[in-house]
Each structure stands twice: as structure tokens, then as C-alpha cells.
Amino acid sequence: MPATADLGDSDLARAVTAGQPGLSEAAEAELYRRFAPRVRLYGLRHLWDEDAARDLVQQVMLLTIEKLRAGLVRDAEGIASFVLGVSRTMAIDLKRRERRREKLRDVFLVPDSVEAETGDAMLDVDRLETCLARLAERERATVLLTFYAERTAIEVGKELGVTQGNVRVIRHRAIERLRTCMTAQESRT
Numbered sequence: 001m002p003a004t005a006d007l008g009d010s011d012l013a014r015a016v017t018a019g020q021p022g023l024s025e026a027a028e029a030e031l032y033r034r035f036a037p038r039v040r041l042y043g044l045r046h047l048w049d050e051d052a053a054r055d056l057v058q059q060v061m062l063l064t065i066e067k068l069r070a071g072l073v074r075d076a077e078g079i080a081s082f083v084l085g086v087s088r089t090m091a092i093d094l095k096r097r098e099r100r101r102e103k104l105r106d107v108f109l110v111p112d113s114v115e116a117e118t119g120d121a122m123l124d125v126d127r128l129e130t131c132l133a134r135l136a137e138r139e140r141a142t143v144l145l146t147f148y149a150e151r152t153a154i155e156v157g158k159e160l161g162v163t164q165g166n167v168r169v170i171r172h173r174a175i176e177r178l179r180t181c182m183t184a185q186e187s188r189t
Contacts (some may be wrong), residue, residue, distance in 0.1 A: 131181035
């Protein structure tokens with residue numbers, strides 16, 4: 001039996017899928033050794049951050065190995081394409097999450113005047129809790145599912161039994177109510 005370093009990418013993928021003790025673990029390690037640098041470079045190119053690129057490597061390689069172990073990769077010959085596709089999908093998802101977080105920070109951070117006094121942007125958690133409690137149940141659920149659980153409008157709609165468009169309207173109105181509540185309490189303090 002050849003050493004895993006001598007095997008091609010497709011043979012390594014098949015070895016992982018076969019699950020033979022000893023060979024499978026060595027094949028997984030070799031796949032990681034070969035593809036991790038490529039995924040990292042992809043992450044650096046598309047995420048512009050070393051830490052995000054390293055996170056991408058871990059997530060992509062973990063998913064790839066899990067799919068191989070479960071026999072869910074259709075074509076072992078296309079393992080490089082599979083890894084690239086997973087990298088692309090996960091990088092897009094990471095960017096989307098970051099945009100949501102930025103949007104949430106923009107909505108709920110205490111304004112610049114307080115930031116200038118303290119030197120830090122601060123979130124008034126008590127005020128936010130109060131404002132969230134004042135929202136209607138469906139509005140609160142929509143906001144929490146969107147920003148906390150990081151679900152898409154389609155997923156939120158399925159869970160709440162409303163259309164994707166309705167989710168966007170509910171979310172927009174809820175954010176406006178939260179903004180009004182947060183700024184109204186701010187002016188009283």
C-alpha cells in the first residue's frame with residue numbers, strides 16, 4: 001500500500017470515504033495538508049483578514065472530511081472542486097454574517113457623543129432589553145431570529161408562517177421601533 005503522500009487527491013478522498021482504520025486518518029491528515037493552504041489563500045483573497053481566513057480553513061476542511069466520511073461527496077475525482085465550492089459558499093456566508101453584525105451595531109450602539117466621552121462604543125443592554133420587550137411577539141421573534149440566530153428571511157418566514165417579503169417588512173418596522181425606543185430613552189438620561 002502506498003504512503004498517503006504518494007496518493008492523488010481523488011485516491012485520498014476515496015481512502016477517507018472507505019474508513020479503513022489507520023489509512024483513513026492518514027488520508028484525512030494528508031488532505032488537510034494539501035488543501036488547507038489553498039483554502040487559506042482563498043480566505044485571504046475574499047475575506048481580507050488572516051483570522052477569518054484561518055477560521056475558513058477550519059470550517060471548510062471539517063465539513064469536507066465529514067462529508068467524505070459520510071460518503072456524501074459524489075465525485076472523488078472532483079475533490080478539489082468540492083473544496084473550492086465549500087470555500088466559496090462559506091466565505092459568502094461569513095461576509096453576510098459580518099454585514100448583519102455591522103448593521104446590528106449601527107442600530108444599537110450608543111451614539112457618538114457617548115462614545116466620545118467614554119472612548120468606547122457601548123451597548124446599553126438594559127435599554128435594549130426593555131425596548132425588545134416592548135415589541136410585539138412576532139416583531140421580537142423576527143429580530144432575534146435574524147440577528148441573533150442569523151437566519152435568512154426565508155428561514156424566518158418558514159418558522160413564523162409568513163412570507164419572505166412579510167419578514168422584511170416586520171423586521172424593518174421592528175428595527176425602526178427599536179431605534180425610536182433606544183433614542184427616546186437616551187434623551188431622557
